[in-house]
Amino acid sequence: MPSQTRIRRLAVLGSRFLTVGAISTVIEIAVFNLLHYALGTDLIVAKIVASLVALVNAYFGNREWTFRHRGQHGRVLELVLFLVVNAICTLLGAGIVAVGVGMLASPGPVLVNVVNLVSIVIVVFMRFLFYHFVVFRGVRPSATVGTAGERSGR
Template sequence: MTITGWVRRRAGELTRFSVVGVAGVVVNLGVFNLLRLGPLAPDSTVAGDDDRVVTAKVVATLVSILFAWVAHRGWTFRGRRRHRPARELVLFGLVNAAALAVEAGAVAVSHHWWGLTSLWADNVASVIGIGLGTITRYAGYSLFVFADADDAARTGQASDAS
């Protein structure tokens, strides 16, 4: 199978994934900036005197993860469920934990290692992290969380959708 064939076969799903992703980015950046400019701002005294940019990133990402699970479960991958909701949420959480590490890592490297501490630099690092996290998420969702029956048969995984 060619990449073009794979993309054509999954065009609708990729479009839905992208729409949810864009909405998730808006949620992520909105919460990040509300926290970064509000209770977790560098000059704020909430939760200590340290700069809490990575904490703001983690909280924003967790909020966007919950939004995305609801949207992906109900729309993007609606016909591909093969797990009970509780197990699906756990798998979704594990995939997103990996993506969160990628996203927060991008902000941490930029902010703390490279010393790029302006709001602009934090947002650029956040967007780069979101891009890398998106790749991680799609692969994880397709392979583990919302794999269709054909995918499960190829990987030898049994369904527990009942």
């Protein structure tokens, strides 16, 4: 496959991933602020719960839109890999928030949200790599097209 075609496909994949991620990010930030500031939930608990709520949107958005043509795993293995990857990424995000907020002299809502956004950016990059190379890897047999010049997916 020519490199321009690969780059174009990766750009489309990345754009879809970022769209799903943007929606999930809005969900995560809203839930985080609702839990921590409106309901008084502990900072780290609010971060973990918010990440898990956004995760539901992320799974279905990425499975059914971004990576719909990929993934040779069965649904159960795919879901297990997705959950393991996201457990790692959720803990990474919570760790970044804990360390970042701990370094602040007076962590008000704006600075806490800045730290939270930094954690989200880092975790989004890690998730894309994991989704692309681990969770939704390979072409689904049902998505293959037998035309000349295309790969068979196996």
